Amino acid sequence: MVSIHDCAGIEALRHRLRLDPDMLRRWRNAFFKQHRDADEAFRELPPLQRAELAAAVTCHHLELLERHDSQLDGASKLLFRTARGHRIETVILRIASGRTAVCVSSQAGCAARCGFCATGHMGFAQDLTAAEILDQVALANRILRPEGRSIRNVVFMGMGEPLHNEEAVYQSVGILQSPRYFDLAPGRILVSTVGIPDAMVRCAERLPRARVALSLHSARQEQRERLIPLARRYPLAQLRAAAAAVAAQQQRPLMIEYLLLDGVNDTTEDLAALADFLHGLPAHVNLIPYNPIADAPHLHPTPSARRREFAASLSALGFRVTVRYSLGADIAAACGQLVHSR
């Protein structure tokens, strides 16, 4: 079987079936741009070729097991099963401005084992294929179709460290941006990493128009290592150099994600270290509230007054900063909460 996301495979099938390129385009548009069901999209083709193509092409690579809609905000969490039997989660974010984003997983579980993250406590199960990453977006679009919405932004902030699964992530971003497929504006795709210096630079080179975000969470080496064990391999100086290279390559500020943890990374000393890290770096800092998880009872969110103070201090020092809010906290779909429990 050929995946619907496999450009070369579909083109070879088109030749073999002597299918008119315009017909193929209509079929692909029905699936990727009008978000119609696979059977409905196949009806764009002449009956004979429809049957042959349908028998040779796999349109979906994930099985939807559960859907949970937030009662607080516009988040929906989708639980999928991969062909290898692992469970992954995807979050649809209906943002108040009217935009709709999807937070996709790039792995089932994660080997990075960040202490504040539910996925990190699961351990690693599998890398997702590009088709499995893309199917999260395709299936989210199908769910949104009756609401008259479609995905405009894709963020790689779900389960997994995207830069531990580079090729599948690069391939999937290429197809998300391709006018023949999802046709998303390149700047609306964000790849977020906890910081693997060489891979960050490669990512900016391979995806010059997608955005890269660095989850910094602390600019003090020891504290960062406590939060992100992977940081032991990558000293802050090396990470800072990679961050500067990414910003230069992309010719725009790098997104820095900073989860605020009470008494852990929100002190005056932390602020000074962060200011040092940011000095001379074109960057935009997003301060994110922490969503507590059962596996880390010692970590607590920074109170909102301190969060505002931290933001105001950074801003007064001349840095660009936004205080973000997570959606989906009531369905364990907010940042760092994704985990399958079975």
Ligand code: SF4
């Ligand atoms: S924060 Fe990201 S990189 Fe760290 S354990 Fe969680 S999923 Fe993995």
